[in-house]
Amino acid sequence: MNSAFALSSTTFLYGLAMVCYIGAFAFKKKLLGTAGFYVLVLGLVLNTVGIGLRWMESYQMGFGRAPFSNMYESLIFFSWTMTALYLYVEIKYKEQGFGVFVSPLIFLAIAYASFDPSMSAKINPLIPALKSNWLIAHVVTCFLGYAGFALAFGLSLTYYVKPGQPDQNSIFSRLPDGEVIDELTYQMVVFGFLFLTIGIITGAVWANSAWGKYWSWDPKETWSLITWFVYAIFLHLRLMRGWHGRNLALVSITGFVAVLFTYFGVNFLLSGLHSYA
Amino acid sequence: MKNKDGISRQIWVFFCSVKLTVYILVLLAVTSIIGTVVLQNGSPQQYVNLYGQGIYNLIQVFDIDDMYHAWWFLLLLLVLCINITVCSVERLSLLWKTIFPGRVRFNVNRYLKSKSSQTIDKTSSVKQLLEPCEAWLAKQAGPVTRQTDGQTTYLYAEKGRWTRLGVFVVHASVLLLLAGALIGAVFGFKANVRIDEGTQTGRVFESKTREPMTLDFIIRCNEFDVSFYENGAPEEFRSNLTIIEDGKESLTTDIRVNHPLRYKGINIFQSSYGTAAPDTVTMQMVDNQSGAEIIRDIRIGETIDLPDGAGQFTLQGFLPHFEFQNHDLGETFFGLVTLTGETGFQIGMPIQFPTFDKMRKGRFAFVVTDFEKRYYTGLQVTKDPGVWYVYAGFILMILGCWVTFFMSHQSFLLTLAPRGAGQSRVILSGKSSRNSRSMTLKLKQMATRLENQLNKGE
Ligand code: HEM
Numbered sequence: 128m129n130s131a132f133a134l135s136s137t138t139f140l141y142g143l144a145m146v147c148y149i150g151a152f153a154f155k156k157k158l159l160g161t162a163g164f165y166v167l168v169l170g171l172v173l174n175t176v177g178i179g180l181r182w183m184e185s186y187q188m189g190f191g192r193a194p195f196s197n198m199y200e201s202l203i204f205f206s207w208t209m210t211a212l213y214l215y216v217e218i219k220y221k222e223q224g225f226g227v228f229v230s231p232l233i234f235l236a237i238a239y240a241s242f243d244p245s246m247s248a249k250i251n252p253l254i255p256a257l258k259s260n261w262l263i264a265h266v267v268t269c270f271l272g273y274a275g276f277a278l279a280f281g282l283s284l285t286y287y288v289k290p291g292q293p294d295q296n297s298i299f300s301r302l303p304d305g306e307v308i309d310e311l312t313y314q315m316v317v318f319g320f321l322f323l324t325i326g327i328i329t330g331a332v333w334a335n336s337a338w339g340k341y342w343s344w345d346p347k348e349t350w351s352l353i354t355w356f357v358y359a360i361f362l363h364l365r366l367m368r369g370w371h372g373r374n375l376a377l378v379s380i381t382g383f384v385a386v387l388f389t390y391f392g393v394n395f396l397l398s399g400l401h402s403y404a
Numbered sequence: 405m406k407n408k409d410g411i412s413r414q415i416w417v418f419f420c421s422v423k424l425t426v427y428i429l430v431l432l433a434v435t436s437i438i439g440t441v442v443l444q445n446g447s448p449q450q451y452v453n454l455y456g457q458g459i460y461n462l463i464q465v466f467d468i469d470d471m472y473h474a475w476w477f478l479l480l481l482l483v484l485c486i487n488i489t490v491c492s493v494e495r496l497s498l499l500w501k502t503i504f505p506g507r508v509r510f511n512v513n514r515y516l517k518s519k520s521s522q523t524i525d526k527t528s529s530v531k532q533l534l535e536p537c538e539a540w541l542a543k544q545a546g547p548v549t550r551q552t553d554g555q556t557t558y559l560y561a562e563k564g565r566w567t568r569l570g571v572f573v574v575h576a577s578v579l580l581l582l583a584g585a586l587i588g589a590v591f592g593f594k595a596n597v598r599i600d601e602g603t604q605t606g607r608v609f610e611s612k613t614r615e616p617m618t619l620d621f622i623i624r625c626n627e628f629d630v631s632f633y634e635n636g637a638p639e640e641f642r643s644n645l646t647i648i649e650d651g652k653e654s655l656t657t658d659i660r661v662n663h664p665l666r667y668k669g670i671n672i673f674q675s676s677y678g679t680a681a682p683d684t685v686t687m688q689m690v691d692n693q694s695g696a697e698i699i700r701d702i703r704i705g706e707t708i709d710l711p712d713g714a715g716q717f718t719l720q721g722f723l724p725h726f727e728f729q730n731h732d733l734g735e736t737f738f739g740l741v742t743l744t745g746e747t748g749f750q751i752g753m754p755i756q757f758p759t760f761d762k763m764r765k766g767r768f769a770f771v772v773t774d775f776e777k778r779y780y781t782g783l784q785v786t787k788d789p790g791v792w793y794v795y796a797g798f799i800l801m802i803l804g805c806w807v808t809f810f811m812s813h814q815s816f817l818l819t820l821a822p823r824g825a826g827q828s829r830v831i832l833s834g835k836s837s838r839n840s841r842s843m844t845l846k847l848k849q850m851a852t853r854l855e856n857q858l859n860k861g862e
Contacts, residue, residue, distance in 0.1 A: 190633065252633045255641055255661035255674075310841055317809045324805055328798045337662045339673045339786035340594065341794060342585070344472045346440040356433035360426055367422040385433075393440070 130184055131248065133177035134203060138234075138241045140170035141206065145230040152227040160223045163230065164214075171210045174237075178203065181250065190252040195266040198394070199248050202240035204266070208274035209233045212318070216278065220311060224303045228281035261333035269326035269351075273386055275319025276358070280383035282312040283376035309371055312379055320358045327351050350389040357382040419483075419490040428484050435480070439471040445612070485582060488575045496572060503568050508549055510560045515817040515833035520844040522851035524830040526858060530557055530820045533828060533858065537818050540857050544850065545816050555822050562815035568837055570807030577800035584793030592788040593617065599625040600680035600780045604648065608785045619670065619785070622648040626656070628677055628779040641674050643781040669787055676782030679735050681722035685775035689717070689768055699773070710768060715743035717770070726752055733757060737772045813837035816850075830854070 147163030150156065181194040194200045213229045216222070240246055253262075285308050303311070330348070335341040342348065361378045364370040370378075418424065443454060446469060451460040467474035515521070526533060538559055542548045545561035552558070595608035595617055604624035607616050626644040633639045646656040647667055659665045664673040681704060689698045691711055702708060707718040718740040726736035733754040742748035753772045754760050762769040819831040832851050836843040 190639075251635065252637060252639065254637060255639070258640075259662040321802075321805050321809060325802055328802065331798070332795070335791065336664065337673070338675070339664065339671045339784050339788075341791065344439060344444070349436055349440050353433045353436050356429050356436075360429045360433070363422055363426055363429070368426070 128176070128180070130177045130180035133173050133180055134237075135241060137170050137173040137177055137203075137206070138237045140166055140173060141210070141230070141234045141237055144170055145234045148223075148226040148230040151223075160226065163226060164217060164223060167210060167214060167226075167230070167233075171207070171214060174203070174207045174210065178207065185250050185252075188250060188252075192253045192258075193263045193266075194250075195263060196253055196257055197247065197251070199240050199246045201266065201270065202236050202246075205270050205273060206233050206237040206240075208270045209236065209277050212271070212274045212278055212315075216311065216315075220307070222303045222307060222311070225281050225285055225308070225311075228284050229278055232277050232281060256337055259333055259337065261329055261336065265326060265329040265333055268322045268329055272319045272321075272323035272326050273390065275315045275317075275322060276354075276379075276383050276386050279312045279315035279319060279379045282308050282315065283379040283383075286373045286376040305372060309375070312376065313365060316358055316361055316379060316382075320355075320362065323351070323355055323358070327355060347389065347393045350385065350393050354382060354385040354389050357385050416490060419486050420494050421487075422491070424487050425484075425491070428480060428487060432480055432484070435471070435477065438468060442468055442471070444472075445470055481582060485579055488578060492572055492575055499568060503565060505565075508560070508562070510549070510558075510815065510817065512551075512553075512558055512817065512819075515815075515835065516819065516831070518833050518835065520840070520847050521831050521833040522847050524832070524851060524855050524858070525823065525827070526830060527827050528858075529826045530555070530822050530828045533820055533830065536858055537820060537830065537854075540854055541816060541818055545814065557820045559818040559820070560815065562813070564811055564813045564837075566813075567807050567811040568813050570804050570811065573800050573804030574808055575804075577797045577804055580793055580797035580800060584790035584795075584797060587790030587793060588788040589790075592786065592790060594784065594786045596675070597623070597783050597785060598678075598780045599623060599783065601625055601628055601778045604646075608783075611784075620649070621654070621667070623672065623783070624648060625781050628781040630677060630779075641677055641781075643674055643677075643783070645672065669789065671786045671788075673784040673786070674781065675784040678724045678780055678782065679722075680778040680780035682775040682778055685719065685737065685772050687719070688771045688773050690762075690771075692767055692769065710743075713744060714767065715741065715746075717741055717768075720750070726754055728752070728754075733760070737775075739770060741766070741768065741770075743767070812839065814843070830858075 144163045144166040147159050147166055151158075151160035151163060178194050181200070182192075185192050185194065195204055209229065210233050213226065213233070217226065240248075285303070286305075327348075330351075331341040334343065334348075357378065361375065361382060364378060365375055442463070443450060446454075448460070451463060451469065455463070463469055466476065471477055534557060538548050538550070541559050541561050545563045547561060549560045550557065551560070594611045596611055597605060597608040599605055602625070604622050606619045606622040608619060609616055624646040626646055628644075629640075629642045631639045631642075640660060642658055642660050644656070644658050645665060647654050647665075655665075655667065657665055659672060659674050661674050664671050666672075684701050684703050686699065686701050689710070691697075691714075694711075696711060698711065700708070702719050704719050704721055707716055709716055720738045720740055722735070722737050724735055726733045733752070734756045736752050736754040739751050739753065740748045741751055751761050751764065751770060753770055755772060755775075758771045758773075761771060814834060814836045816832065816834045819829075819833070821829050821831070823829050832847055832854060834843055834847050834850075
């Protein structure tokens with residue numbers, strides 16, 4: 128097995144898991160949801176294997192580097208962090224209702240990596256600026272943060288599709304109830320916020336060791352700070368101003384838009400130091 | 405704070421609100437976008453070309469061309485700092501007694517009313533249960549305070565009171581970060597310098613203003629190396645530098661990207677490289693009239709006579725990049741040709757295009773055929789005495805966030821009440837400074853463990 132095979136199998140499994148979760152939601156079949164869970168677990172295993180193999184293959188090619196250094200690899204890893212976090216939440220809180228919103232995000236990320244023709248899957252050696260142990264710390268923490276925000280986004284969406292009082296037969300009755308969503312969204316934002324904070328900090332320390340400046344208002348840096356502000360606003364509104372429910376969900380959705388812009392928008396629309404995420 | 409004086413009280417109240425915090429954070433988030441879409445630190449010409457004169461005037465009024473240092477952006481940050489400070493002082497003075505109480509007190513009713521209380525019925529008397537319960541609670545949460553009320557005994561313990569300080573640590577870290585940034589901006593600098601291999605300098609140029617600055621020591625570049633991967637991408641840039649202080653060599657070391665040299669508070673980073681002007685080059689001059697060909701070595705700046713008294717040639721200099729009709733012709737030498745009785749004109753001799761000067765179709769054609777290739781290393785030289793405050797802020801922010809989000813002040817009350825005939829009822833109640841939902845779960849688990857413990861003892 129090589130990494131390409133493992134990762135395309137992962138793409139297939141994540142797609143299948145998405146179909147299961149959507150089926151479970153649309154047809155109110157608990158069994159399909161359980162199937163989705165196990166497919167997702169299998170997908171995560173192959174995703175992990177794929178990333179590991181890619182790491183090993185870079186050593187076989189003679190330069191050895193962590194597999195986190197271009198858009199393709201970051202998307203693969205983003206799927207990994209989202210899946211890992213989602214599975215953890217499903218196991219811990221025994222809630223699978225919102226898998227219908229999260230599994231498409233997981234699939235979209237890896238499918239974008241696999242199917243977009245402009246995405247290079249080639250393993251290239253690192254340019255000097257990226258050769259640093261901070262690279263791993265920075266990328267891993269940022270993407271754990273993004274995963275927290277992605278899940279919070281999925282949860283927040285439930286407020287906007289779910290009617291206030293769904294009746295017993297409606298497909299919406301299987302979605303977690305408001306209080307649970309609210310609490311879980313908060314937990315996910317907290318998780319994301321902590322890791323985004325560490326991500327920004329490791330990035331700053333790295334920049335200081337590579338260029339002698341911990342902060343240079345590069346567009347990517349600035350957008351990650353904007354994202355950080357949005358979620359700081361979320362936390363203060365919730366903890367200090369007692370915001371809950373739909374209004375707060377809107378803040379979390381805004382935050383995720385900022386995440387997406389930090390991740391993709393900056394690369395395509397603005398220019399700066401970062402070659403990718 | 406307590407004074408009734410109208411205006412200062414009002415100012416205090418204004419800065420004491422979380423609403424203000426949220427507004428400021430929204431403003432910071434929204435305005436920060438501007439600097440990512442509008443060109444920063446460009447030249448006036450660039451702005452006029454991009455946006456037109458009218459908008460450029462607006463850009464100048466609001467310092468949008470350097471907006472993260474604009475007065476209004478710094479003002480927002482200042483308001484944020486005052487807001488944090490005022491809020492923290494106010495909250496801390498309210499919370500001080502809670503965080504550092506002289507004596508532990510607890511209000512039994514507030515615990516018993518809580519819906520999350522767990523009840524365990526036992527067939528032993530309160531007296532028998534007292535000791536195992538106290539030991540168990542002490543293990544869960546620390547020193548136990550006992551209180552009796554008639555037949556009922558209350559056991560109280562708590563942990564993590566200090567975690568209420570976490571939020572203040574987070575906010576203090578924001579202040580520390582900004583203080584560090586300010587110190588860096590006032591007492592630090594960022595400069596660039598190019599040093600040819602084999603040469604030395606103590607003068608660097610401030611990055612933005614290009615003003616020269618003199619360092620307390622001299623940097624010599626002994627050697628520069630660049631290595632490439634098979635696919636042609638650069639693998640490593642390396643400069644071998646020697647620091648010379650008071651005429652003595654005090655240090656020789658390699659620097660690479662991500663591995664700078666730190667010397668006496670000054671940081672030296674590898675930032676770029678290029679081809680340096682050589683001392684001497686080998687030139688070929690062809691006289692198209694006679695067909696004569698001269699090959700000779702010539703130094704930069706040297707002037708030589710052309711054959712037959714036809715004129716003079718001066719080798720003026722070298723550029724790593726020569727822009728010609730929108731093409732970069734690469735490394736190029738320049739010379740001045742002065743034919744007798746005429747005014748001089750300048751010619752270019754790109755290394756990659758040896759026939760370039762021939763195409764001028766003059767009497768003489770000049771080519772640089774060989775030169776000793778040397779690099780210059782491009783260094784960034786910085787000093788930032790604020791960086792340690794910033795790093796301390798980073799650490800405090802992570803620790804503070806951790807404490808705020810994942811720890812809490814938890815207190816537990818065990819109520820042991822008789823139920824007649826040597827039986828008794830144990831009620832476990834608890835409170836947490838954060839996240840009551842997870843406290844309910846925790847109480848359930850704890851009650852199960854307590855019951856097992858008590859059963860074992862029987
Ligand atoms: C961007 C900078 C920040 C500003 C300007 C800010 C400002 C404030 C202010 C003014 C308050 C109310 C005053 C108080 O109760 O102490 C507050 C409360 C709070 N802030 Fe922040 N804050 C910032 C960052 C953060 C961060 C990063 C966190 C995340 C850990 C955070 C967590 C909290 C919490 C949990 C409270 C409630 C305090 C309590 O319950 O006692 N703040 N913030």
